[in-house]
Amino acid sequence: MKKKILIFTSLIAILISSSLSARTIIRPKTPVVLKPSVVRSKTINQVITKDIVFELDELNISGTLTLPAGDGYYPLVIIDTSTSEKEKDFNRAIDYFVSDLTDEGIASFTFDYDEIEKIDYSTIIQLTDYLGEQEEINQSRIGLLGWDEGANNVLLAAVNSSSQKFESIAIWSPSLLNENKSSTKFVVSYKKSFAVNRGFGWRGPKPISKKIVYTNNLKDTLDYIKDLKIPVASFYGTADDSDTISMSKKINELSSNYRSKLIAIKDANHTYDYFTKDSSKFDELKENTVNWFIDTLK
Secondary structure, X not given: OOOOOOEEEOEOOOOEOOOOOOOOOOOEOOOOOEOOOOOOOOOOOOEEEEEEEEXXXXXXXXXXXXXXXXXXXXXXXXXXXXOOOOOHHHHHXXXXXXXXXXXXXXXXXXXXXXXXXXXXXXXXXXXXXXXOOOOOEEEEEEEEEEEOOHHHHHHHHHHHOOOOOOOEEEEEOOOOOOOOHHHHOOOXXXXXXXXXXXXXXXXXXXXXXXXXXXXXXXXXXXXXXXXXXXXXXXXXXXXXXXXXXXXXXHHHHHOOOOOOEEEEEOOOOOOOOOOOOOOHHHHHHHHHHHHHHHHHHO
């Protein structure tokens, strides 16, 4: 059973700078204030979930906040998987990871998978402002996890927040947009909507936020990592046939924090073999990631 609190919030204002110079960091000009209007509470067992819906740029964004049951003041991990509702099998893997975090006394927030293409780094910044005000959340102990294209969002959120809102980042198989899209095997369509085609048999072209492309069309996401002061754990599978291995190594090379790590999962592919009958590689990824957040957030 679950405890669900439905929170409807409205966004007061947000203006995002649209210009990007050689070394300019884009920041929200107006702080975002999200105010809950309806709260309903019910506690069951050892896990509490809160279904959150808020309005952002005329879109409804929703997700789930998962908390250990009982009174507490918990660290939080915000998760951007870049996966969609069509990829339910991998989404279940993320749910298992969330459960492991909860067992260790760490709260988490996951965006609803059918909303994921609407998300960009500014969404994460605004969400963090709201979640940090919740009585169960330790706002000085917030981390980020990004998988695949979600790595763009979490890295840019950390760099572009007006103050240091985040304590650490974990990246799974990063696929970072850069100026030379062809070098990262990205195919971007400028017709009806933007889409990313990674050429995987298990996933066709996936919608991607236009803001991500607009933000990164002049600079590499990697270039922003030099501005990061917090530790980054960059994970990759040694059997990944995409370009994420080189990106993982570059992230670690550019990170200035001495606690940053480069962690290889031996013989794992881009999804850490989750779609095979052998879950050992994904289990290794989960364990290492949970330990990372225990070390950096608790």
